[in-house]
Amino acid sequence: MSATILGIAGYYHDAAAALVRDGVIVAAAQEERFTRRKHDPSFPVNAINYCLEEGFVDAVDLDAIVFYDNPLLTFDRVVQNACAGGPDGRRLFAQAAGNLLGDKIWVNEHVQRALGTLGREGRVLFTEHHMAHAASAFYPSPFDSAAVLTIDGVGEWATTSLGLGHGRRLELFAEIDYPHSLGLLYSAFTSFCGFKVNSGEYKLMGLAPYGRPKYADRIRDHLIDIRPDGSYRLDMAWFGYIDGMAMAGPRFAELFDGPARAPESQITRREMDLAASIQQVTEDIVLRTARHLRRLTGEKNLVLAGGVALNCVANGKLAKAGLFDGIWIQPAAGDAGGALGAALMAHHGYFEAPRARPAGAGDAQRGSYLGPRYSSAEILAFLDRKGYRYHRIADRDERLGLVAQALAAGKIVGWLSGRMEFGPRSLGARSILGDPRNPRTQATMNLKIKYRESFRPFAPAVLREKCADYFDYDGDSPYMLTVAAVREDRRRPMDTSAFEGGDDDMMALINQPRSDVPAITHVDYSARIQTVDRDSHPEFRALIEAFERLTGCPLLVNTSFNVRGEPIVCSPQDAYRCFMRTEMDLLVLEDVLLWRSEQAPLPDDEDWRKTYELD
Numbered sequence: 346m347s348a349t350i351l352g353i354a355g356y357y358h359d360a361a362a363a364l365v366r367d368g369v370i371v372a373a374a375q376e377e378r379f380t381r382r383k384h385d386p387s388f389p390v391n392a393i394n395y396c397l398e399e400g401f402v403d404a405v406d407l408d409a410i411v412f413y414d415n416p417l418l419t420f421d422r423v424v425q426n427a428c429a430g431g432p433d434g435r436r437l438f439a440q441a442a443g444n445l446l447g448d449k450i451w452v453n454e455h456v457q458r459a460l461g462t463l464g465r466e467g468r469v470l471f472t473e474h475h476m477a478h479a480a481s482a483f484y485p486s487p488f489d490s491a492a493v494l495t496i497d498g499v500g501e502w503a504t505t506s507l508g509l510g511h512g513r514r515l516e517l518f519a520e521i522d523y524p525h526s527l528g529l530l531y532s533a534f535t536s537f538c539g540f541k542v543n544s545g546e547y548k549l550m551g552l553a554p555y556g557r558p559k560y561a562d563r564i565r566d567h568l569i570d571i572r573p574d575g576s577y578r579l580d581m582a583w584f585g586y587i588d589g590m591a592m593a594g595p596r597f598a599e600l601f602d603g604p605a606r607a608p609e610s611q612i613t614r615r616e617m618d619l620a621a622s623i624q625q626v627t628e629d630i631v632l633r634t635a636r637h638l639r640r641l642t643g644e645k646n647l648v649l650a651g652g653v654a655l656n657c658v659a660n661g662k663l664a665k666a667g668l669f670d671g672i673w674i675q676p677a678a679g680d681a682g683g684a685l686g687a688a689l690m691a692h693h694g695y696f697e698a699p700r701a702r703p704a705g706a707g708d709a710q711r712g713s714y715l716g717p718r719y720s721s722a723e724i725l726a727f728l729d730r731k732g733y734r735y736h737r738i739a740d741r742d743e744r745l746g747l748v749a750q751a752l753a754a755g756k757i758v759g760w761l762s763g764r765m766e767f768g769p770r771s772l773g774a775r776s777i778l779g780d781p782r783n784p785r786t787q788a789t790m791n792l793k794i795k796y797r798e799s800f801r802p803f804a805p806a807v808l809r810e811k812c813a814d815y816f817d818y819d820g821d822s823p824y825m826l827t828v829a830a831v832r833e834d835r836r837r838p839m840d841t842s843a844f845e846g847g848d849d850d851m852m853a854l855i856n857q858p859r860s861d862v863p864a865i866t867h868v869d870y871s872a873r874i875q876t877v878d879r880d881s882h883p884e885f886r887a888l889i890e891a892f893e894r895l896t897g898c899p900l901l902v903n904t905s906f907n908v909r910g911e912p913i914v915c916s917p918q919d920a921y922r923c924f925m926r927t928e929m930d931l932l933v934l935e936d937v938l939l940w941r942s943e944q945a946p947l948p949d950d951e952d953w954r955k956t957y958e959l960d
Contacts, residue, residue, distance in 0.1 A: 486708055
């Protein structure tokens, strides 16, 4: 059956929309990219409008509109959680139910108001949260059949789900339910270490290599009981999210040598060790669960989704363990990907339509380049209207040669090219780029461009066929979701004898070249790899090739085009503002180059640092 389906996610964090036609992914985008509000949870009207425009679809012609969550099951959890909350239960219920009853429970009304229609079905369809995650992982994957693993904070009730996909059929056959949650356990440590929940988990993962897992046994002895099959139970006496609004309970302080770190205060050795400890425990659970899932299903392939699937260090350990022949991870593994999964679940489950498989052996995610693109005419109209100085270079070889020369000279480049990425990673469409050979690149990009913590690592985008020349990894990693070691012969020894923790010691460690590509080599000699093949983004691939011809190095530093606290840029206007607010040297908007030295300061733009909480 032919069907055009709109998937929607929202009301918690990372609202998004996705459009699927006859099983093919047409468009997908997060609401934050349009509203410029990080992790925007609101009804994704802008993302919906984009998807419909990209697909040339009128809302009345949608065969189905699908929401990624079952609000009634979520309401059941909220009620039971409030009842378990003791004296504070009424307050907890009022806070949680206010969001639920005010938004999620009225999805039909929100859709009708925004679109003027409920589509041909005359109602919104609902899938369960973890089923949406599972569908987002299995159906776009390159596998005819696969084991399915979904791990996150919480859906309606499920926090970890095991399943099996075959053809168009998908089932989840085992789960761990709230309040026992690996995702919430990790978030509790994120909060305790002074980072924001639902956005600071990346920081905790990046901090872990600086520490020692000295608290791992305490976590296992007191906080979580881990079984051989990867199942687990938390001791809720240590946590605060059932009977309060805090993730970590007050007893964390007595177990982990003092009170929680205040946000933005100095990071100490304790936080580094806590990060290393919870990271080790997380990897242990993921590996045990995957091993158990392999035994249960006999499947040789594995697909993953849910927020924990964005832990690329755990993913790297999983790949290295060799439990499965193939592993595929949904690039938008968090809640945003639920919009895509909801649409795909309706196509295969509700309409019982066959899978749409791409030609060749690749996946159906289309490189995750599923967002808006901007033509040269649109870019030039914007620049001319504003009077910004630019150089249009239509010849691709000449243009990319100039950009490669700038990168080789130590310049930092903002890069907007083609359709925007769907998911939290920049993959060469909305990226900030640098020279990985330059030992100053990491500090410059962190402190003067991203305005973020100095310890955070950067990822390499490497030509697929040259990956094994630099890393102990020779597979595909197109979505930057796997960490691998830098090859031994490229490493340089580090002096860690004086490292005691703290910002000064950390900077001394960061500034030591750790390999012949120091800007992408983390302190444990690891890197979060993006492999770039010949098909997914030809323009980005051609730039890396131009840089290789010039320098002999087949990789670039690739980080998201934004500053800390800001969503990744979407439009040329977003890109120009970010470019001018930082110390980037060159901005590339498709075939147009803008040099920072030729631009006048932005007028009336003094308050942006407060908007993103940088002051």
